[in-house]
Structures are given as structure tokens and as C-alpha cells.
Amino acid sequence: MDYKIEKVSSNKLKFDVTVSKEEYQAHLKQSFEKNREYFQIQGFRKGKAPYEMVKRKFGVEALYEDADNFALNESYFKIIQESKLDPVDYPQIDITDRSEEEGMKYTAVVEIVPEFALPEVDGLEVVQHNHPFSEADVDAELERMRGEGSRLVSREEGQAAEKGDFVNLDFDGSIDGVAFDGGKSEGYELELGSGSFIGNFEEQLEGLKVGDEKDVVVTFPEQYGVDHLNGKEATFKVKINDVKYKELPELNDEFASEVSEFETVEELRGDIHRRMKEDHTRHMEEAAREGALNSLVEKTELEVPKALVERQLDLMLKDLEQRLSYQGMKLETYFELTGSTEAATRDQMRDNAVRRAKSELVIEKMLDQSALEVTEEEILELAKEYAKAYNQDEKFAETLVQSNKEGVQRDVKLKKVLDELVSKVKFVEGQDPMAHN
Known part of the structure; x- marks a missing residue:
């Protein structure tokens, strides 16, 4: 086998490879041994017809496919090993010529890990990640723990909903007076300020009381993702069934002993x-x-x-x-x-x-x-x-x-x-x- 390597770019090489006739003939015989049971010739039991007779009856071309694969695998990986290359993908193979008398020629284009040098690191400027730690972080964690231990309590009659409250509501949406799929629900639980609903829907519920009804008008985003809703103005008829607020436990020793191993x-x-x-x-x-x-x-x-x-x-x-x-x-x-x-x-x-x-x-x-x-x-x-x-x-x-x-x-x-x-x-x-x- 002879080969020549050409550098196409910093991370791409081209091999021009010639597999000698002796090597290719050996691969043709490998192909014959692999497939001999499929060649049926009258007068011979299945798989027993001799190599030369199979070539005469079916043509040597019948052995090319596997012979090519044997030749490619052996020669390509030998080049990689001898040249100490580090390919990152399978090669693009183009067989340009092959015959029993002349051998095989092909080109292979392969991407490799390119040669490169690391820059000088002494004094290399890096933007400092600036996130100081303070007792405010501890306070926030304690508040989170209090939130996990909270319970929802219904507001007294006549009290208005505030941001952070949980409202139970019925709503029925329409566009130009026509209802649309997914625009209606009963007994829906919504946290005001959570950003769960589009636009300022939640803000328009602040100040409402149990039993209040209101038409809430919002506009769907242009890229909402549903063709018949994108950029459309919708009206939701809303009724408030209940308003609840979070009642947080007191931050005292009793709370500490309930949520942790500490007293x-x-x-x-x-x-x-x-x-x-x-x-x-x-x-x-x-x-x-x-x-x-x-x-x-x-x-x-x-x-x-x-x-x-x-x-x-x-x-x-x-x-x-x-x-x-x-x-x-x-x-x-x-x-x-x-x-x-x-x-x-x-x-x-x-x-x-x-x-x-x-x-x-x-x-x-x-x-x-x-x-x-x-x-x-x-x-x-x-x-x-x-x-x-x-x-x-x-x-x-x-x-x-x-x-x-x-x-x-x-x-x-x-x-x-x-x-x-x-x-x-x-x-x-x-x-x-x-x-x-």
C-alpha cells in the first residue's frame, strides 16, 4: 500500500491511497470466503464451488463490495496509526479505481483535531464574578422556610385581593365574541403575581373581592405559539369565588424545632x-x-x-x-x-x-x-x-x-x-x- 497525505485545512486531511494488486486480490478472496455459501453452481454442493469458477460465472465484480470494505478498513486505519492522527469523524471515501489486475485507488477526506497552541496565561484578564455573601442571604433562606410552612387562609368578607394572594376564579375567554379552546375554566387557583397568565391579567384581579365579576382584557403575544391566538385581543369574563392569603409561621424557637434538628x-x-x-x-x-x-x-x-x-x-x-x-x-x-x-x-x-x-x-x-x-x-x-x-x-x-x-x-x-x-x-x-x- 502506498499513500500520500495532503493538508486541506488546519483540521482536514486528504489521503490518496493505492492498494496494491496483491493486497486487493487477497481482499477479493476474503470476500469470496465470506460469501461463498451464496454462490450456487451446478455440480457443486452449496458453498463448495471453487474461487476461480465463481469468478468466471458471476464475474469478479460480485466480490467488489466486501473486498472494498476489507481494503478500506485495513489501509485506512493503518494510515491513521502510522501517521499518529486523531480523527474526529468517519472519513469521506471516494473509490476512484479498482480491478483484480491493478488493485484499488481511493481518496479519503477526514477531519482531525487541529494543531493549536494555548495562549500565554500569565496576566490573562478575567472578569471577576461578583456575588458577595451576607446575612441577607440567610434571612432569605429563613423566609423561604417560613413560606414552605405557611398555610392558606381565606380573607375576611369584603377584603380585596392583593399581589401574592391566591384567588379561586371562574373565567370564560373569547375573541371578537367567539369562545376559543382552552379559554374557559371553573374553580381555577391562581397566585397573583406569579406570571402564570399572559400580560397584565393577574394585575387586573388585584382589588377584587369574593363574588366580584369583571371583564379582563388582555392581548396574546405575537409569538404565543398558537396561530389563532397570536397577537389577538381577548376578553375574559371573570368571577372571584375565594381569596386566600399566606399565613406565615412566626420565626421563633418553636418554628426552629419543627423544621430542623435545632431547638x-x-x-x-x-x-x-x-x-x-x-x-x-x-x-x-x-x-x-x-x-x-x-x-x-x-x-x-x-x-x-x-x-x-x-x-x-x-x-x-x-x-x-x-x-x-x-x-x-x-x-x-x-x-x-x-x-x-x-x-x-x-x-x-x-x-x-x-x-x-x-x-x-x-x-x-x-x-x-x-x-x-x-x-x-x-x-x-x-x-x-x-x-x-x-x-x-x-x-x-x-x-x-x-x-x-x-x-x-x-x-x-x-x-x-x-x-x-x-x-x-x-x-x-x-x-x-x-x-x-
Whole structure:
């Protein structure tokens, strides 16, 4: 076999390959052995006709398909191995010639992981993630816990509904006097201010009392997702059946003992402070790593192979499908409601897919170039962190190490590599890209 490799672009190569007649003849015989039972020749039992007779009766062309596959597999992977290449997808094969007398010629175009260099990281500027921790965070958590322990109480007769109240209502919607599907309900429970209904529907219910009736007029968004409702003005005849408000438990020692293992509010607050401070510290460390990595990726000059981008798009689309399934919706239904298609959705996701693929390449390059060592203790420690995150015991951590030691080891090394990166970059003030995360 002879071959020549031509660089088409930074991440694409073209092979011109010649398989000798001796090699191709051997593959023709392989093809014959694989398929001999299908060749029926009078005077011979099934599968017993000799090679030369089969060629004469059926033509050597009958053996080409499998012979081609044998030749391609053997020669292509030998080239990859000899040239120490890292392909990211299957090659595009074009067989230009083949015969028993001359052998076989083909071209193969394949995308590879491109050669690239990481930029200098010392002094690389990274926008600082700025999310300070304060006692206000602890107060908010205590209020959330009070909210979970609240009960709904009907307002006294004559009291008006306020934002945050829960109203029980009947409604009947119409457009230009004509009712529409899904526009009618009885005994519907709605939290005012939740944003569950379109426009200012909920705001128009504030101030109403039990027994009140009102025509609520709202306009559906232009891109609501239902053709006969998009951009249309609708009138809902509403009747208020009940108005309830949240009655929160008092924040006292009795409350603390009911919702936790602690006897006093002071003890509960102290535990919440400790846990939230730990979470905040972990969050800030992760934000620093992510910010440093994103800045490094942005500075890295790299042409991302299309195959890796398409692979990311496949994963992102699968993730969307899974998230929709949790809401009881199929992907096809989502496309119908949004007036989109799979192709359009992939186009919208493409920029993000490129960033993800590029980030993975940069990470692999950092791992390959790093001389940092990982100890057994570090592997077990991270496995314990995973176990804790999933509310599992140390036995789970030990099992995780046994079943996926290489994966945990890689995670440990990546964390150390990113921490080293964080120690070299320069954090500056600016618009925090994680401010709304």
C-alpha cells in the first residue's frame, strides 16, 4: 500500500491511497470466503464451488463490495496509526479505481483535531464574578422556610385581593365574541403575581373581592405559539369565588424545632449560615475556574472541526428533548408551538455548540500538557464530594472509584489544572457574565 497525505485545512486531511494488486486480490478472496455459501453452481454442493469458477460465472465484480470494505478498513486505519492522527469523524471515501489486475485507488477526506497552541496565561484578564455573601442571604433562606410552612387562609368578607394572594376564579375567554379552546375554566387557583397568565391579567384581579365579576382584557403575544391566538385581543369574563392569603409561621424557637434538628432560631440560623457560606465559597471557586477557562478559550486561535460541532448540537438537542419530557411535552409539539423546526433550532444553538466544542479541545490540550500528578487520596476525596452531593455515604464513594476510577481521576486533574490557571490570571472588574446565572 502506498499513500500520500495532503493538508486541506488546519483540521482536514486528504489521503490518496493505492492498494496494491496483491493486497486487493487477497481482499477479493476474503470476500469470496465470506460469501461463498451464496454462490450456487451446478455440480457443486452449496458453498463448495471453487474461487476461480465463481469468478468466471458471476464475474469478479460480485466480490467488489466486501473486498472494498476489507481494503478500506485495513489501509485506512493503518494510515491513521502510522501517521499518529486523531480523527474526529468517519472519513469521506471516494473509490476512484479498482480491478483484480491493478488493485484499488481511493481518496479519503477526514477531519482531525487541529494543531493549536494555548495562549500565554500569565496576566490573562478575567472578569471577576461578583456575588458577595451576607446575612441577607440567610434571612432569605429563613423566609423561604417560613413560606414552605405557611398555610392558606381565606380573607375576611369584603377584603380585596392583593399581589401574592391566591384567588379561586371562574373565567370564560373569547375573541371578537367567539369562545376559543382552552379559554374557559371553573374553580381555577391562581397566585397573583406569579406570571402564570399572559400580560397584565393577574394585575387586573388585584382589588377584587369574593363574588366580584369583571371583564379582563388582555392581548396574546405575537409569538404565543398558537396561530389563532397570536397577537389577538381577548376578553375574559371573570368571577372571584375565594381569596386566600399566606399565613406565615412566626420565626421563633418553636418554628426552629419543627423544621430542623435545632431547638432555637439562633442555632438554626447558625447552621444555615455555615452551609450557605460553604456553598457560596464553592460557587465562587467554580465561577473563578469557569471565568478563567472561558477567557482562555476566547483567546485561543482554533478552527473547530464541524464534526465536533454537530456532535455538540446532537447532545444539546437531546438535552432539550429530555427537559421537555419532564414537562410532559414532546419535541415535535415544541416545534409546533414555537413555529420552529429541528434545523432552525440547531442553527440557533450553533454558536453555543462551537464554544462548547472549542472549550473541550482546550481542556484536553491543558490536560495533555499538564505535568500535575493525582494521588489516590485526592481521587477518593473527590468521590466523597460526589457522594455527599447525591446524599450518599462513603460506601458509594468507594464503589464510584472502583467502577469509574479513570473518570474521577480525570476530574481531579482537571480541577487542579483549572486552579493552576486561576492562580495565573488577573481578575478585573467588569460586566459579570455569570451575574444572571
